[in-house]
Amino acid sequence: MRGDNLTDIKKIREKRGITQKELAAKLNVSPSTVSQWENGLRNPSLVNVKRVSNILHCTTDELLNSVGGETDES
Structure with a gap:
């Protein structure tokens, strides 16, 4: 579903300084x-x-918390 996002990626990524x-x-x-x-x-x-969860040292649950719907392979 479009509109859902992984804003947690950004938060966690920035917290890790990446x-x-x-x-x-x-x-x-x-x-x-x-x-x-x-x-x-x-x-x-x-x-x-x-892969993102491994790089950012967080759980997939933390990343998936704000996601729903379709995925893209890239």
Whole structure:
């Protein structure tokens, strides 16, 4: 469902001192993809949610708390 987003990615990412560009590089996606996730334009695949949780040292539940609906594979 569009409109839901992973605003928690942004909060946690900023708390960890990681830029969108750095997170994108670690995930092998573009910085615009990370931005789209954070702004609710797209949702990451479940594989990428798991990868983000590992990079940001948080649980997938923390990230999925604000997400619902479709996912994109990028």
